[in-house]
Amino acid sequence: MKSLFPILTIAWKDALSEFRSKETISSMVIFCLIVVIIFNFMLEPGSTLIKEMVPGILWIAITFAGILGLNRSFIYEVDQGCLLGLLLCPVDHIVIYFGKMLGNLLFILIMEVILLPLMVVLFNLSILSIIAPLTLILLLGTLGFSAVGTLLSAISVNTRAREILLPILLFPVSIPILMAAVKSTNHLLQNGSIGEAMPWIKLLIGFDIIFLTVSSLLFEYVVED
Amino acid sequence: MIHIKNITKSFGSFFALRGIDWEIHPGEFWIVVGPNGAGKTTLLKIIATLSTPSDGSISFGDSGLKDKIATRRKIGFIGHQSFLYPNLTAEENLKFYARMYRLANADDRIHHQLARVDLWDRKDDLVRNFSRGMQQRLTIARALLSGPEIVLLDEPFSGLDQQGIDLFNNLLKSLISPHRIIIMITHNLALGWELATHYAMMSRGKIVEKQKCKAISLEEFKNRYRELTAEGEA
Numbered sequence: 314m315k316s317l318f319p320i321l322t323i324a325w326k327d328a329l330s331e332f333r334s335k336e337t338i339s340s341m342v343i344f345c346l347i348v349v350i351i352f353n354f355m356l357e358p359g360s361t362l363i364k365e366m367v368p369g370i371l372w373i374a375i376t377f378a379g380i381l382g383l384n385r386s387f388i389y390e391v392d393q394g395c396l397l398g399l400l401l402c403p404v405d406h407i408v409i410y411f412g413k414m415l416g417n418l419l420f421i422l423i424m425e426v427i428l429l430p431l432m433v434v435l436f437n438l439s440i441l442s443i444i445a446p447l448t449l450i451l452l453l454g455t456l457g458f459s460a461v462g463t464l465l466s467a468i469s470v471n472t473r474a475r476e477i478l479l480p481i482l483l484f485p486v487s488i489p490i491l492m493a494a495v496k497s498t499n500h501l502l503q504n505g506s507i508g509e510a511m512p513w514i515k516l517l518i519g520f521d522i523i524f525l526t527v528s529s530l531l532f533e534y535v536v537e538d
Numbered sequence: 539m540i541h542i543k544n545i546t547k548s549f550g551s552f553f554a555l556r557g558i559d560w561e562i563h564p565g566e567f568w569i570v571v572g573p574n575g576a577g578k579t580t581l582l583k584i585i586a587t588l589s590t591p592s593d594g595s596i597s598f599g600d601s602g603l604k605d606k607i608a609t610r611r612k613i614g615f616i617g618h619q620s621f622l623y624p625n626l627t628a629e630e631n632l633k634f635y636a637r638m639y640r641l642a643n644a645d646d647r648i649h650h651q652l653a654r655v656d657l658w659d660r661k662d663d664l665v666r667n668f669s670r671g672m673q674q675r676l677t678i679a680r681a682l683l684s685g686p687e688i689v690l691l692d693e694p695f696s697g698l699d700q701q702g703i704d705l706f707n708n709l710l711k712s713l714i715s716p717h718r719i720i721i722m723i724t725h726n727l728a729l730g731w732e733l734a735t736h737y738a739m740m741s742r743g744k745i746v747e748k749q750k751c752k753a754i755s756l757e758e759f760k761n762r763y764r765e766l767t768a769e770g771e772a
Binding site: 330 | 607638
């Protein structure tokens with residue numbers, strides 16, 4: 314509980330900065346729009362392929378746009394020299410990791426709140442009956458993706474090719490999460506019930522726990538000289 | 539008191555620091571000079587708990603590097619970068635750091651520090667609209683918010699115009715206290731000399747000379763520094 318306050322403080326700071334600049338979320342939303350609209354042109358209205366394709370389109374949009382946000386997360390800190398200021402604060406560095414991760418999670422979730430209704434309209438989906446399990450899958454998938462993305466963003470930010478390095482590092486590492494997220498979303502949309510998606514959701518929970526634990530423990534070594 | 543005992547720091551096969559011994563007492567204002575690559579910033583980062591020495595030990599009164607959180611609470615750091623968030627206002631920036639340090643009476647402290655650096659009237663302005671001099675003044679307010687016992691400065695004059703230097707210099711003078719340790723890395727010998735009680739010259743990862751400023755004149759100091767820089771580059 315003692316650590317919760319500085320975690321929320323870091324997330325508050327990131328949210329307030331983003332609210333003022335709108336640099337990250339706007340670029341993420343525009344990227345999502347482009348992805349979804351391109352796929353919408355490709356698929357004929359009423360095509361049976363839509364239900365099979367939508368989980369993939371949804372997670373492609375989330376991961377690629379998410380990387381834009383994750384990239385900005387530490388670049389913003391390093392370019393202003395603020396990372397040093399954060400590291401000097403009298404808190405464990407794990408607290409800084411969770412604060413930054415929470416901020417990243419928040420930005421990606423905001424993007425998803427815009428993305429999902431857009432996909433419902435463009436692909437004529439009916440998700441009202443599965444909104445709760447779909448929200449759970451989105452939350453779990455995004456959590457795991459942000460957990461590992463925040464760590465790798467901290468690693469890549471001090472390299473020369475930082476914008477390129479993050480996706481190169483992140484995609485292979487996050488494959489288990491993305492696979493479980495796409496599979497569970499697919500089962501949910503195809504069958505309209507959580508039953509068959511459950512094993513994948515459990516896997517997603519497992520990967521989230523592993524990625525959160527490992528990433529938070531490694532963060533200390535990443536940020537120290 | 540800061541007690542540094544035989545510290546070394548290596549990055550692979552490169553030794554940035556080679557056996558540093560140093561004792562610093564409250565009330566002392568040290569300037570650290572030396573050619574580029576002498577290890578000044580690495581040493582400052584170790585004192586700031588941002589880096590761990592490869593060998594040797596460092597203690598801060600009753601706490602050492604093992605209790606980094608307690609040590610960080612004692613430290614105020616002013617670098618050539620401001621550590622300020624451009625999209626937050628001056629007050630929000632200080633509020634952020636006050637919350638991270640969990641300071642009691644945060645509002646009063648923020649008011650006091652902003653008034654001290656003459657930025658109270660600009661507290662609601664975004665930092666991105668501040669000049670370099672104003673940012674550096676706010677940096678001082680940020681660093682002093684927690685009332686640190688140790689103030690570390692890494693080339694704080696870089697990028698400041700003459701007016702900014704004068705203003706910063708006056709603020710720096712106000713930091714001097716019998717209970718506070720100040721360590722400043724600088725290339726501006728005259729400015730550093732004016733304020734310091736002690737100096738340390740570094741070269742190739744070692745402190746090659748350290749003593750009270752009173753022991754030599756500024757001209758002698760400059761000459762020694764010149765010789766050292768020439769040796770460092772040779």
